[in-house]
Amino acid sequence: KAGVTQTPRYLIKTRGQQVTLSCSPISGHRSVSWYQQTPGQGLQFLFEYFSETQRNKGNFPGRFSGRQFSNSRSEMNVSTLELGDSALYLCASSSTGGRTEAFFGQGTRLTVV
């Protein structure tokens, strides 16, 4: 079956702009988590959605937001971009979240200039 699909793969944005990233989970998976990965901080948890509900949120400013649709696809939005937001953004899907294996997409590489 198809894996986790993230679009776009690469993005270049200017400071102050906003960006929306998309994640399509594996068919049948209802949990989608988002992570930010940088060389200095590693993988940092952003938020987790299950059946259109956010069940947990990491320690990121309110500029980072997300949502999940009825078909389990998820989007995350970053407003008022800062240089420090440059990172690889990964989404992971699992059947229930928590106790089950998570499958990662290839990520979206965001560069803020």
Added chain:
Amino acid sequence: GQNIDQPTEMTATEGAIVQINCTYQTSGFNGLFWYQQHAGEAPTFLSYNVLDGLEEKGRFSSFLSRSKGYSYLLLKELQMKDSASYLCAPGSNDYKLSFGAGTTVTVRA
């Protein structure tokens, strides 16, 4: 809160054994995942321990001690393709998977 500690780097020779230790302090802990991440690629699942003890899966084994907040990943018969970052990730009841900084394993011929 989360506090995850694993070594930054390890180097070993092809065919050897490497043990990557991980200690954690996780609220609502419900299991320990290990992931492998090759440079420029997404993390891929290796193992999941819920109960204390050793889980063996081919050349890779993972151990968990819940009372000690300790896990290790054992890589046997190392191959060049095992050169990667290995991520320790305690799960919690609030649906959050937190990752350690990762251990970069370099396998030398």
